[in-house]
Amino acid sequence: MKIAIGGKGGSGKTTIAGTLARVLAERGQQVVALDDDSNPNLAVTLGLPHGQAASLPAIPRDWLEEKPDGEGGTRLELKVPAEDFIARFGQPVAQNLTLLVMGQPDHGGSG
Amino acid sequence: MRGVLRGLVSTTSHMTVVDLEAGLEHLSRGTARHVDTLLLVAEPYFKSLEATQRSFVLAKDLGIDRIQMVANKIRSSRDEETVRQFAGRHSVTVAGVVPFDPAVVEADERGAAVMDQQPDATSVIAVRQLADQLLSAS
Numbered sequence: 001m002k003i004a005i006g007g008k009g010g011s012g013k014t015t016i017a018g019t020l021a022r023v024l025a026e027r028g029q030q031v032v033a034l035d036d037d038s039n040p041n042l043a044v045t046l047g048l049p050h051g052q053a054a055s056l057p058a059i060p061r062d063w064l065e066e067k068p069d070g071e072g073g074t075r076l077e078l079k080v081p082a083e084d085f086i087a088r089f090g091q092p093v094a095q096n097l098t099l100l101v102m103g104q105p106d107h108g109g110s111g
Numbered sequence: 112m113r114g115v116l117r118g119l120v121s122t123t124s125h126m127t128v129v130d131l132e133a134g135l136e137h138l139s140r141g142t143a144r145h146v147d148t149l150l151l152v153a154e155p156y157f158k159s160l161e162a163t164q165r166s167f168v169l170a171k172d173l174g175i176d177r178i179q180m181v182a183n184k185i186r187s188s189r190d191e192e193t194v195r196q197f198a199g200r201h202s203v204t205v206a207g208v209v210p211f212d213p214a215v216v217e218a219d220e221r222g223a224a225v226m227d228q229q230p231d232a233t234s235v236i237a238v239r240q241l242a243d244q245l246l247s248a249s
Binding site: 001002003004005006007008009010011012013014015016017018019020021022023024027029030031032033034035036037038039041042044045046047049050059064075076077078081082083085086098100102 | 113114115116117118119120121122123124125126127128129130131132133134135138141142143145146147148149150151152153154158159162163166181183184207209215218219222223224225226227234235238239241242245246249
């Protein structure tokens with residue numbers, strides 16, 4: 001199951017996302033929590049101490065490849081399996097639970 | 112780079128929980144198109160519900176299988192009824208009802224997870240029910 005949680009700022013979406021990720025991991029699901037907010041706060045609601053959430057470091061170039069985007073251009077895709085990426089760059093939060101912080105939005109609306 | 116990470120949502124065998132960009136106008140170009148379940152968190156007042164309504168339309172255009180609401184900061188049965196009636200008018204399921212919970216405010220102030228501070232807080236219990244609901248329906 002791939003769940004996204006949306007809402008207005010201040011709606012409490014991040015608290016619900018963090019708590020839901022923790023609960024699902026407790027239930028035995030292997031969970032990746034992904035912070036897609038440009039003001040990332042998911043780490044705190046997951047229970048990571050303040051300041052311990054790291055933005056993703058630069059992804060090694062040889063982990064990426066250019067693929068046609070179907071519109072005459074190219075886009076970058078992961079060359080390695082998703083699980084390898086998560087194991088390398090994810091931040092362990094609790095049993096069965098890993099955090100990935102997407103960091104700053106791309107420029108030029110290419111996100 | 113965010114595009115690369117968004118693709119990961121589709122390809123990983125993990126269950127994913129994505130905290131989307133605040134505001135719902137980003138839905139169409141963001142991560143939401145890679146998910147099968149979109150939970151829209153709404154508070155029981157007009158502006159919040161109005162924003163949710165706009166995002167229903169966007170989300171349906173993206174072809175997301177399951178679009179549901181989570182009512183948050185509910186203080187009364189009247190609050191809950193407000194959200195349920197709204198959901199009913201738009202044929203959307205309310206997957207969870209999370210009460211207004213001072214434990215959340217306290218945890219925010221401390222920069223901690225409410226689950227770690229008060230595992231039996233009413234909001235945590237409500238999210239447990241939400242999780243069970245999602246797991247049983249998937």
